[in-house]
Amino acid sequence: MKSLPSASELQALVDNTYQQFHALPGGENASYIPYLASVPSDLAALVIVTATGDIFQAGDCEYSFAIESISKVATLALLMEDVGPETVREKIGAEPTGLPFNSVLALCEHQDKPLSPLVNAGAMASVSLLKADSPEERWQRILDMQRRITTGKLTLSEEINQSEQTTNFHNRGIAWLLYAAGNCFCDPMEACEVYTRQCSTLVTCRDLAVMAATLANLGENPVSGEQVMSAENVAPLLAEMTMEGLYDYSGDWAFEVGLPGKSGVGGGLLAVAPGKLGIAAFSPPLDESGNSVRGQRMIAEVAKALNLNIYR
Known part of the structure; x- marks a missing residue:
């Protein structure tokens, strides 16, 4: 090298x-x-x-x-530790969608399977698949990984989170589509809410x-x-x-x-x-x-x- x-x-x-x-x-x-x-x-x-x-x-x-969306990398790292890469590929996917990151059409064309954990649909599915007994545990595990994989100083911005939580209706719709198809593995609004926090x-x-x-x-x-x-x-x-x-x-x-x-x-x-x-x-x-x-x-x-x- x-x-x-x-x-x-x-x-x-x-x-x-x-x-x-x-x-x-x-x-x-x-x-x-x-x-x-x-x-x-x-x-x-x-x-x-x-x-x-x-x-x-x-x-x-x-x-x-x-x-x-760079938060998706940290969550995916955590999920692979929880369930392994093959389960991630089986349940979420490893293919490009060829469409924008928040595309509903990409879901509809593939029987509501996300295809990738790095688009919004797949990221919410990833959050839902993490091992956790409560929304707070799910969130704290994600925040801990974000800190461990960087410099350890990350904090949640309440201002950003509020701005995003009050405008995330499109993602909520995606979460319900995932849930209806069996591709969201916890309450869909919990997955969407925690995903929005991880981005904030x-x-x-x-x-x-x-x-x-x-x-x-x-x-x-x-x-x-x-x-x-x-x-x-x-x-x-x-x-x-x-x-x-x-x-x-x-x-x-x-x-x-x-x-x-x-x-x-x-x-x-x-x-x-x-x-x-x-x-x-x-x-x-x-x-x-x-x-x-x-x-x-x-x-x-x-x-x-x-x-x-x-x-x-």
Whole structure:
């Protein structure tokens, strides 16, 4: 395996990439969740965390923003620990939907089976399948995993949660469709409510880079040293990210960048270079698929400069 450049070279790469793309025009903040529409659109950050725990960063790295759909990665890691990857594939799926992340049509076309744990339907099914005896236990287990797989400092934003809980009618409808088809494994409104909470925690770009580095490091958090998930579960999780991590742009992302990734409509984006490092970027303006415009360019530039494409 080719070694990484020196620390000074990695920091220079992060600095130069950030300077080149942090003000890239294009895209708009997510507007269907009131809180997200209010986040300053000029914010941007880029962070690399290596599999040995070294951190290189530039931009608004201390700014806390909504984790949104990147929370699905942490919940999926927890679920694979609970039931194993094969049960996840059997009950939820491992295929791209080819449609937007909140698509009802994708459910209807596949007998109300989600196909992927990384779209909203599959994420709610994942929440419902976790081992828990109450909504609070379900939520606390998810929050604990989010903390263990990042820097340990994540908290729930009551403001974001309230904004999302009062506008999540579409997801409630999806949850009932899942339940009617036997693909929701607890009360559907419990699954939807807890899923909405998991999307409402606050993270920094550094948190996301640590999450990506943990997956790059076979499930061991390189900052805390804790083994947060089994090494054998990392490969199937990365496969799920490859299939649907950037929603209906996932295939193009694999073609162009060649790294498993996951985006969130809060403006966060992470990518995993197995055995080497994690990269995360943050900037609120999104493209039509719901992926950060600047984040994609910054991560793609780093991946190209370091020759990280796993298909080469």
